[in-house]
Amino acid sequence: MGQKKSEVICFCNNISREEIESAIQNGADTLNKIFDRTTAGVGACGGSCRRKLQPMLEHYLKTGKFPEKIVASGGKRRKKPRTG
Ligand code: FES
Structure with missing residues (x-):
């Protein structure tokens, strides 16, 4: 199935999902190890992509696979302001 492998996870350093996955698969x-190996998560923005790295890593450590869809963890969910 057409899984997008070229999805960019870290926009600061232009690190693709593929690079992250192979770093994780390689130990x-x-x-921190992901930061070291790929430079994802340590870019100019201060690491906003860590919210994606974290669930990818956790999912992999738990299941041995990567999630099909990465759902960023943390961060506040904004409620829609009430109108009227
Ligand atoms: S997007 Fe990864 S460090 Fe900024």
Whole structure:
């Protein structure tokens, strides 16, 4: 099925999902190791993509697979302001 492998996870350093996945598969089992290996998560924005790295890593450590869809963790959910 057409899974997008070229999805960019870290926009600061232009790191693709594929690069992250291969780093994790090659033994990066903490966020710090992912930072070291790929430079994702340590870019100019201060690491907003960590919210995606984290669930990818956790999912992989739990299941041995990567999630089909990455749902960013953390962050506040905004409620729609009431009108009227
Ligand atoms: S998007 Fe990854 S560090 Fe900014």
